[in-house]
Amino acid sequence: xxxxxxxxxxxxxxxxxxxxxxxxxxxxxxxxxxxxxxxxxxxxxxxxxxxxxxxxxxxxxxxxxxxxxxxxxxxxxxxxxxxxxxxxxxxxxxxxxxxxxxxxxxxxxxxxxxxxxxxxxxxxxxxxxxxxxxxxxxxxxxxxxxxxxxxxxxxxxxxxxxxxxxxxxxxxxxxxxxxxxxxxxxxxxxxxxxxxxxxxxxxxxxxxxxxxxxxxxxxxxxxxxxxxxxxxxxxxxxxxxxxxxxxxxxxxxxxxxxxxxxxxxxxxxxxxxxxxxxxxxxxxxxxxxxxxxxxxxxxxxxxxxxxxxxxxxxxxxxxxxxxxxxxxxxxxxxxxxxxxxxxxxxxxx
Amino acid sequence: xxxxxxxxxxxxxxxxxxxxxxxxxxxxxxxxxxxxxxxxxxxxxxxxxxxxxxxxxxxxxxxxxxxxxxxxxxxxxxxxxxxxxxxxxxxxxxxxxxxxxxxxxxxxxxxxxxxxxxxxxxxxxxxxxxxxxxxxxxxxxxxxxxxxxxxxxxxxxxxxxxxxxxxxxxxxxxxxxxxxxxxxxxxxxxxxxxxxxxxxxxxxxxxxxxxxxxxxxxxxxxxxxxxxxxxxxxxxxxxxxxxxxxxxxxxxxxxxxxxxxxxxxxxxxxxxxxxxxxxxxxxxxxxxxxxxxxxxxxxxxxxxxxxxxxxxxxxxxxxxxxxxxxxxxxxxxxxxxxxxxxxxxxxxx
DNA sequence: GAGCAGGCTGGGAGCGCTCCCATGTGGAGT
DNA sequence: ACTCCACATGGGAGCGCTCCCAGCCTGCTC
Numbered sequence: 001x002x003x004x005x006x007x008x009x010x011x012x013x014x015x016x017x018x019x020x021x022x023x024x025x026x027x028x029x030x031x032x033x034x035x036x037x038x039x040x041x042x043x044x045x046x047x048x049x050x051x052x053x054x055x056x057x058x059x060x061x062x063x064x065x066x067x068x069x070x071x072x073x074x075x076x077x078x079x080x081x082x083x084x085x086x087x088x089x090x091x092x093x094x095x096x097x098x099x100x101x102x103x104x105x106x107x108x109x110x111x112x113x114x115x116x117x118x119x120x121x122x123x124x125x126x127x128x129x130x131x132x133x134x135x136x137x138x139x140x141x142x143x144x145x146x147x148x149x150x151x152x153x154x155x156x157x158x159x160x161x162x163x164x165x166x167x168x169x170x171x172x173x174x175x176x177x178x179x180x181x182x183x184x185x186x187x188x189x190x191x192x193x194x195x196x197x198x199x200x201x202x203x204x205x206x207x208x209x210x211x212x213x214x215x216x217x218x219x220x221x222x223x224x225x226x227x228x229x230x231x232x233x234x235x236x237x238x239x240x241x242x243x244x245x246x247x248x249x250x251x252x253x254x255x256x257x258x259x260x261x262x263x264x265x266x267x268x269x270x271x272x273x274x275x276x277x278x279x280x281x282x283x284x285x286x287x288x289x290x291x292x293x294x295x296x297x298x299x300x301x302x303x304x305x306x307x308x309x310x311x312x313x314x315x316x317x318x319x320x321x322x323x324x325x326x327x328x329x330x331x332x333x334x335x336x337x338x339x340x341x342x343x344x345x346x347x348x349x
Numbered sequence: 350x351x352x353x354x355x356x357x358x359x360x361x362x363x364x365x366x367x368x369x370x371x372x373x374x375x376x377x378x379x380x381x382x383x384x385x386x387x388x389x390x391x392x393x394x395x396x397x398x399x400x401x402x403x404x405x406x407x408x409x410x411x412x413x414x415x416x417x418x419x420x421x422x423x424x425x426x427x428x429x430x431x432x433x434x435x436x437x438x439x440x441x442x443x444x445x446x447x448x449x450x451x452x453x454x455x456x457x458x459x460x461x462x463x464x465x466x467x468x469x470x471x472x473x474x475x476x477x478x479x480x481x482x483x484x485x486x487x488x489x490x491x492x493x494x495x496x497x498x499x500x501x502x503x504x505x506x507x508x509x510x511x512x513x514x515x516x517x518x519x520x521x522x523x524x525x526x527x528x529x530x531x532x533x534x535x536x537x538x539x540x541x542x543x544x545x546x547x548x549x550x551x552x553x554x555x556x557x558x559x560x561x562x563x564x565x566x567x568x569x570x571x572x573x574x575x576x577x578x579x580x581x582x583x584x585x586x587x588x589x590x591x592x593x594x595x596x597x598x599x600x601x602x603x604x605x606x607x608x609x610x611x612x613x614x615x616x617x618x619x620x621x622x623x624x625x626x627x628x629x630x631x632x633x634x635x636x637x638x639x640x641x642x643x644x645x646x647x648x649x650x651x652x653x654x655x656x657x658x659x660x661x662x663x664x665x666x667x668x669x670x671x672x673x674x675x676x677x678x679x680x681x682x683x684x685x686x687x688x689x690x691x692x693x694x695x696x697x698x
Numbered sequence: 699g700a701g702c703a704g705g706c707t708g709g710g711a712g713c714g715c716t717c718c719c720a721t722g723t724g725g726a727g728t
Numbered sequence: 729a730c731t732c733c734a735c736a737t738g739g740g741a742g743c744g745c746t747c748c749c750a751g752c753c754t755g756c757t758c
């Protein structure tokens with residue numbers, strides 16, 4: 001009779017059946033007592049709760065999700081190297097927003113990495129098995145097939161960022177993005193208003209829509225300036241501090257008369273500020289700098305940095321809310337939300 | 350007959366039963382064909398695989414884990430603010446090691462945050478429901494009851510760091526830690542060998558064993574020096590760059606004759622280096638600095654920093670391997686592993 | 699005092715899967 | 729030709745839970 005499949009000393013985990021027996025009620029009543037207690041007498045209620053406590057009962061989530069068709073947890077999938085995931089405060093901030101919203105709805109959040117092709121394939125297989133009720137995917141590079149593939153499996157997907165191509169029309173796929181084009185334009189127009197005429201750009205990865213959008217915002221303004229927007233006036237970075245420093249050095253080398261820089265995020269702005277200082281340029285007198293993000297709690301990254309604020313926490317919350325709506329099958333107000341940004345002027349411009 | 354519980358257009362997800370019917374075999378044969386194919390004829394094998402592909406079959410993981418009693422995924426639980434989780438490269442590095450090992454064993458890794466008391470309670474309830482076969486917990490503060498509580502629920506736990514108190518003897522709880530005491534001692538002895546006599550310490554949080562161990566290592570050496578180890582010679586930090594800078598300023602204020610600093614991690618060393626520079630001290634001529642960690646790929650954090658290397662990736666792998674052993678019920682070579690560190694001398698000392 | 703709601707209760711059905719066992723089926727051994 | 733065994737197969741049992749429905753017992757109304 002003793003099933004010793006488990007390794008924990010042979011003691012069997014208590015099941016609902018055992019709790020019911022201990023409480024002297026049926027399985028059905030025990031289930032009701034433990035889940036809201038509708039149509040359960042006070043006596044039964046207390047007996048069941050006492051029995052559950054006595055036995056240390058914990059409902060088996062696999063059994064529950066098998067019958068419910070829901071696991072009660074959602075995934076935050078990051079298509080990014082673990083290195084950048086953990087070094088860029090952007091992800092932390094999105095995660096904070098998502099997390100805050102989910103906690104309020106009693107949904108468990110799990111993070112999962114899907115960087116290499118093998119991991120992405122495994123991620124697809126796994127999520128298709130429905131251990132998660134839905135997923136939020138951030139940091140999508142290129143024309144990544146993963147979000148669309150997961151959505152096609154019937155698992156709701158929300159993308160943090162823009163969606164291009166045919167995936168835009170998939171019913172099970174929504175997105176939340178900042179208005180990167182307008183934000184970038186505002187930043188550069190601000191530099192122009194400050195009298196700058198030689199404004200460089202340190203872009204994000206150009207295989208990401210966010211990288212291209214901010215570049216395009218910069219270009220649309222700078223190309224109207226006397227000098228135009230020669231290709232050497234924008235340098236591609238990868239959102240890391242080191243790449244920001246390197247890009248700033250290259251900008252300076254190609255354009256010694258540089259008097260303004262717009263970087264695609266604040267972390268790269270930090271790198272650029274360091275490089276400018278090393279090159280003997282004063283900020284903002286010689287070169288004015290504007291970043292992008294303005295994440296809360298990251299004043300330390302680049303003190304006094306003028307930047308374009310995107311409401312990342314609120315965006316995270318919106319992603320979570322959107323996903324929960326989709327999971328419940330409720331209609332979305334807008335499948336692809338775009339939230340606006342604000343210029344925050346400080347000392348570097 | 351049509352069950353419209355699902356929201357995905359009414360198309361029912363294919364089950365194993367349907368695949369079997371499509372392939373013209375029984376459920377049992379289909380199951381065998383899809384899992385290794387033992388005792389399955391070539392004909393049946395191919396028919397099942399074709400049918401599965403045609404229907405887009407994906408096994409339901411809840412059903413599988415219900416019968417197997419295993420979910421095939423393990424959790425990396427971080428008892429830390431999302432902010433620090435994502436800003437300290439230490440976590441990324443542990444995660445990388447854990448991840449590498451698990452991928453090789455075809456186990457899915459999920460990260461979960463458990464910072465606030467409410468989240469920790471939820472984490473306990475959740476993990477007790479066995480959605481995970483085991484958990485690795487890192488960044489444990491104080492006498493955290495969470496690891497012990499999870500282990501007591503019968504879920505194997507591996508702690509990244511040291512374990513103190515009664516939890517040490519729990520059968521379902523193991524740990525992997527660096528030899529922080531010896532590492533710290535080596536660092537400070539190195540400074541002494543360099544002729545330094547006024548060696549301060551910027552410690553980690555003292556509610557963490559790792560913080561206390563490295564402090565103790567420093568103290569054991571410094572207390573033997575002529576000036577001893579007055580309380581003002583060590584300042585508590587929280588492993589962040591800002592706290593390192595602030596601590597360095599306080600050390601300098603209390604001890605203008607400071608000629609050496611040992612910081613409990615590299616990130617704080619970076620902050621300290623900045624503060625020392627601002628205070629006009631030359632490194633290493635005026636003040637020598639030694640950090641702790643030497644994480645791969647983080648040369649950018651503090652170039653040329655002399656530091657104590659702990660093999661964090663290998664430790665992550667060891668945590669994962671240990672957990673897998675426990676899950677399989679195999680005996681552990683050592684329940685509490687301690688790995689040794691190496692001093693890496695560079696330019697700051 | 700019969701009739702009737704409405705609250706409680708027990709237990710069957712079933713979620714989708716893997717294991718197990720009884721039952722085939724062919725080829726090798728005598 | 730007969731036995732024997734290895735391989736192949738189908739389908740029942742059961743993992744632990746929630747839903748559902750029939751049946752019960754109250755307490756109330758007329």
